[in-house]
Amino acid sequence: MQGLSHLTFIVRDLERAARFFCGGLGASEVYDSAARHFSLSHEKFFDLNGLWLVAMQGEPPAERSYRHVAFQVAEDDLPLYEASLRAIGAEVRPPRPRVAGEGQSLYVHDFDNHLFELHTGTLGERLEHYQKKSCSRLMGKREQPI
Incomplete structure (x- = not known):
């Protein structure tokens, strides 16, 4: 195993997905299969x-779940990503409860029920x-509430 090759997301609307990836997350579009379908369907x-x-164009997940992809980001960049994602109309989710030391997360659903975390x-x-x-629990120490 050498590492991660790629991540594929099934989406209804490729242009809307491009807005999410490029306008929201800062990706660059590098390929559009257009009429040449080398895979199962039109893809970017x-x-x-x-x-x-x-x-890849198709029928996305019918329901939302906590299954997600998490991208590592710098803490100072989190507000910038949140602003970009809100500007394109992506649904930024309320944060989940966290414990100190876990880092911060921004959860956002794309337009096709996929959940992304910026961590x-x-x-x-x-x-x-x-x-x-x-x-500290094993030693019987009480922790301060978060």
Whole structure:
């Protein structure tokens, strides 16, 4: 295994998906299959800071769920992304309850029921914090409310 190749999202409207990826997340459109369907249907490719994203025309998920893709972002950039996503009409969700040390997150649904998270923390930071919380519980220490 060498890493992640690409992420594909099934969408009703490719132009609307392009607005979400480009206008909301800052990706660049790099390919449009137009009338040449090399895959299952019309698709567009995007580059998001070196990550290959695909929007493929079709029937998206009928319902929303917590299944999501999380992108790591700098904490200072979170308000900029939120403003961009709101400006294109994407639905920014209320934040979920968090514990200190997890980092901050912005949750947003695209126009086809896909959930995206923009997250400021790392796996290492979260595990380190969870380890500290586990150790303090084991030692009978009370934690301050968050």
